[in-house]
Structure formats: C-alpha cells, structure tokens
Amino acid sequence: MENVTESAINVNAAALEAFAQKLLLAAGFDGLSSRTAAEGLVQASLRGVDSHGIRLLPHYVKALKAGRLTPQPEFKFEQTGPTTGIINADHALGFPAGQTAIDKAMEIAAQQGMAAVTVTNSSHCGMLAYYTIQAAKKGFFALAVTNTTPRLIPTGSKKAFLGTNPFCYAFPLQNEEPLCYDAATTQITGNKIQLYRQLGLALPDGVAADKDGNITTDAKLAELLVPFGDYKGFGIALLVDILCGALCGMPNGDQVSAMYGADISGKRLLGQFYLVFDINRFRPLQAFAQELQEEMDRLRALPSVDGRAIMAPGDPEKLISAERATSGIPLEPEIFASLQSVADELNVTGINEIILN
The missing domain is CATH 3.30.1370.60 (Malate/L-lactate/L-sulpholactate dehydrogenase, NADPH binding domain)
Known part of the structure; x- marks a missing residue:
C-alpha cells in the first residue's frame, strides 16, 4: 500500500471507474480502450497499487494528444x-x-x-x-x-x-x-517514485540511485533503480x-x-x-x-516472530481492496486536482459526485 496522507479525498470505486471511462471517451479513446483502462486503473487503486492506479489517467490523455497512442486501434x-x-x-x-x-x-x-x-x-x-x-x-x-x-x-x-x-x-x-x-x-517501481515525487515524500533507503549511481532517498534526484x-x-x-x-x-x-x-x-x-x-x-x-x-x-497459520500476520502473495492487496471497497479509494489532493484539470479540459462534469460523504 502506498503512503496516504490525512488530506486524501475518499472516492467511491464504482463511481470513479464510471467517471474515468467518461474522461477517456471524451479524450477520444474508443469503447474497449476506455472501458479496460478505466477498469484496470481503478482495480489497481482499489488494491492499493496506487503507483499504477488512477493517477496515470492524465498521462494517458496527454500521450494521446501528443500522438503517441492510437485512440481507435x-x-x-x-x-x-x-x-x-x-x-x-x-x-x-x-x-x-x-x-x-x-x-x-x-x-x-x-x-x-x-x-x-x-x-x-x-x-x-x-x-x-x-x-x-x-x-x-x-x-x-x-x-x-x-x-x-x-x-x-x-x-x-x-x-x-x-x-x-x-x-x-x-x-x-x-x-x-x-x-x-x-x-x-x-525494489521500487518508476511509477512509485513518480508518486513519491508528486507527494513530496522521501524514498526508503537503498531502493534508488541518482544519475551517477549514488543511493538516494530524494525522489527528485532518483533516476536509477536497484x-x-x-x-x-x-x-x-x-x-x-x-x-x-x-x-x-x-x-x-x-x-x-x-x-x-x-x-x-x-x-x-x-x-x-x-x-x-x-x-x-x-x-x-x-x-x-x-x-x-x-x-x-x-x-x-505459521507462527510469527513479531506478531505480524504471515501472508500469501496478494494478501495485502486483498485486505486493502476490502477496506477501500467500504471506506473508499483515497486520492491525494494533487491527484484529485489532476483529474479535475483533465475533466475541465474535456468539458466533463461530475467529478464531485465520486466523493464519498
């Protein structure tokens, strides 16, 4: 699970997916592209894989406008x-x-x-x-x-x-x-470093290096991965x-x-x-x-040395998914603002309707 601050805005997963699909369709992507991208991004956010979640949507829209992506392949x-x-x-x-x-x-x-x-x-x-x-x-x-x-x-x-x-x-x-x-x-992904950089957070030690190969915890300097x-x-x-x-x-x-x-x-x-x-x-x-x-x-069921649960692969994501299905997906203000910016640019309304009361 990624770092979540107290200022995060909790949103409904189903509403977020529907809104994301509207944004992608408005940007010019076809139905299959919009549906699968919206579903895949929200599933990542729901499972706590925020680095690969809804935060990437503005990048995809930008890449489409730049000519990188085919909207109707x-x-x-x-x-x-x-x-x-x-x-x-x-x-x-x-x-x-x-x-x-x-x-x-x-x-x-x-x-x-x-x-x-x-x-x-x-x-x-x-x-x-x-x-x-x-x-x-x-x-x-x-x-x-x-x-x-x-x-x-x-x-x-x-x-x-x-x-x-x-x-x-x-x-x-x-x-x-x-x-x-x-x-x-x-040990860490490039998209996760982007997230840490976006949120102004320090990286864990030993996972990334600067352009000269020196280990760093500064996400702004991190360019290489270990x-x-x-x-x-x-x-x-x-x-x-x-x-x-x-x-x-x-x-x-x-x-x-x-x-x-x-x-x-x-x-x-x-x-x-x-x-x-x-x-x-x-x-x-x-x-x-x-x-x-x-x-x-x-x-x-194996005994634990420190009281923490022993988990199978994917267990953390299952736990986070169950929690976020109820309490909502937390979006940092910067990420919420980036979605708002895309929505304004594409004349898509309804972003406030995804927020959980």
Missing part, C-alpha cells in the same frame, strides 16, 4: 501455431491490447490446453494482475510480463540497462480471490526483457522507450507476453484449488 491477431499467437496492438493503450491477448490465450488454452500470446507495438499496460486474475477466476493459470523504461542498474553499473520488468502470475483458490504474485524486479536480490532480480528482469523484446521483435534492454520525458509523441514499441494453461488438463480444477487453498491456509 485495429488489432491484428495471427495464430502462428496450435498454441501460439501474436497480436499487433497498433500502438494502442496497453489495456485493450492486454485484454485482447488474455482473451485469445484463454480461448486457445480452452481448446488446446495451453497458449502463449505475444503483443507487439504496445504501450504501458498498467497493473499486470488485472489480466492474470481474470484468467485464474476462469480456472486457468496465467503469467503476464512486460518490458518497461530502462531504470534498473545491473550489479556494479551506474548506467541503467533494463526496466522494472514486472513478473505476475495467478492461480485459482477454492474459497477466495485467486492467489496472485505481481511484482517489479526492482534490483531486488542483486543479480537474482537482474536475472529475472532479463528473462522478462527477452520474452518481451527479442521474442516479440520489439526494442530490448537499454533501447526500450521511456514512459515519461519532454517528448511523449514517440511510440512506445513495448512488447508483452501472456502464458495461460488449463489446470483441468493436469488434474481436476476443484481438487487443485482445494489443495492450493489448504497450502495457503497452512502458510498463513
């Missing part, structure tokens, strides 16, 4: 084998491209048992859990990865070579929302880069485009990779989900 899908396919995303928002990819992968996996789908000519696709959880709820295992802006410094280097390159998987559970691991291969587990995190980041770069035929390593910068008119040319398999092809889904549920229950 024409996706081209090529099934290259019984279990493989490629989607050309036509420089769309990453959300509709990712939704199309996970839908195609589930469709193929339902017939063939498994599927791998790459996405080319894509852009930022938000929180990867948005896609994998959808598949897990339908009885599939799902893996999703994407390459990102080069910010990660390899061991011993003071120049970035890879992105945060998140790695996400999800499995169905018997009695609750799917088990979902969704994490960057760095991988988790040193070379181990770097190795996983490299795997993601290979799947989304060389395998997709998209730019790789330090040649991947930047999300932010003075000029955002250039296309991102990002790649994404989705892997899905049908659990029923290995054993009955119900038996699998029950056994995994029992394993996670045993994990949570």
